[in-house]
Amino acid sequence: MPVLHNRVSNEELKARMLAETEPRTTVSFYKYFTVDDPKAFRDRLYVQLELHNVFGRIYIATEGINAQISVPNSQFDAFKATLFSAHPALDQIRLNVALEDDGKSFWVLRMKVRERIVADGIDDPTFNPANVGQYLKADQVNAMADDPDTVFVDMRNHYEYEVGHFENALEVPSDTFREQLPMAVDMLDAARDKNIVMYCTGGIRCEKASAYMLHHGFKNVYHVEGGIIEYARQAKAKGLPLKFIGKNFVFDERMGERISDDVIAHCHQCGTSCDSHTNCRNEGCHLLFIQCPSCAAKYDGCCSTQCQDEMKLPLEEQRAIRSGRENGMKIFNKSKGLLRSTLHIPAPVAKDKSE
Template structure:
């Protein structure tokens, strides 16, 4: 279950041990972030245990209905994809460092994926991708502006330098799953922008429900798990990760002269420290293979391959559960 919700949780610190104890008692693993502004994270467990967690979050006395209407996505995996359970307490669930951005108080207009194309094709709408540069590099919507940020906190500077509420009367924004856009839209409204729109459910929901023949999204969508990227229908994409710098790699990146599998890529070619660590890790994996054993990194790769196969088989069932929810 992937979940996020901007909600007033001034008691987040008190909720942390309660939520951690509940998840551990139900053998649920993953990461949940609690902050005074809400909750965000992804966890895994059996169907029954995840249902129990949903009841605790949405109908239980601890959160007292404050998480009602949360954005929730369900998916399946052949094996437990997480090693442990972590409930982290942070100042923000999405770090922007702009107190004036409060989605619980004001937020832009949600646009359903089915209505997104009509909006972004209008000449009076400025379309902005709120994700970071390495994510945009894999794929984005046609004619979208790229802020070229490395962290979300830099988005404020991009707005100040490139957008003008007196000129840009209508701004549409999007991100991976919708959470960054909620905060970005709240920030723009606080800066005097009149009409701000954002894609409900993000790129992932768009790729899930909009037919490929009608899609305005070009490329693949970066995701923060071993799939690395997905395409239309949420089918696993072609991108891989550089094991040295964790930058997503396209087919062209992997064909580059500076690419060495498991060691370096064109994006970290000048970082000798990362190369040394990656080289040692690759050496240990190779030695484990020669001994007929398994290295932790090897296990992760093999587990990822099994999970990918299972995810493809389970994709339709997951979509049906999301619709039912």
């Protein structure tokens, strides 16, 4: 019986990937469809994708599939044939090819069976995820972006919105998609007569969000087909002006792809113009935050002097500190003006209004 999971260390796998000379293509895809036996489907597909040397992460649930992977260029056509034939619902599924990528984002194939392909917190048996809003292509997106009776709604996390978003888009400031859904309904209650355009990175969250809005009585609901990735590809291919400004955050080693030349975010430590996310180098922190090159040098890649000092301690002392520290969200939530874990970056000091 074939081994259906990886047995080699992460370090060795990454070293092997970096030593590869063949180019890879990074792609993402998702599909909402009924999977009768997710475990059997997962095991079958795992064996097939291993033959094509596919790396990345894939989630499978009874509601469908969600994947971010990299494929050797020489195997790409064979991979597509395998995927398209894996299930009738996957035939000719749209693949979102990364805009900026060296193919080094993944070094192991991880496939997991989950309750949902995107955690939504919905516990309503009457909710129908198949009843979605209307798809919009890039030219339609641009036309609606200039319409005063249209509201664009960003269904990504606050740290994604911070580095890039559609012009004048509404942010639903949250750390999780499950929190955003009811928040979006409340925030848009006064805009029920307007066109509601939902968008996200690759389409999976905004498609479900559009169904959720329809479920709650909104009528004119749309979502950007293929998300930001597909919008940018179509807009650039057709020579359309970009209505998305800044960088598109992605959940792999790159942490972002440049869409426009605009830099709309700021370093969380000094406030200079910057949109480069990183993780704190302190193994006991790993906070996700924005750091400019100057602060990276000043703080040795850490989020604070406290983490900088911790890294200088003997390893045993570092481990003792880590074991006594509670696990947190590990995300600097600038949009809420607070830190969602045991973080050390100080919140901005409010100016005295009497000055």
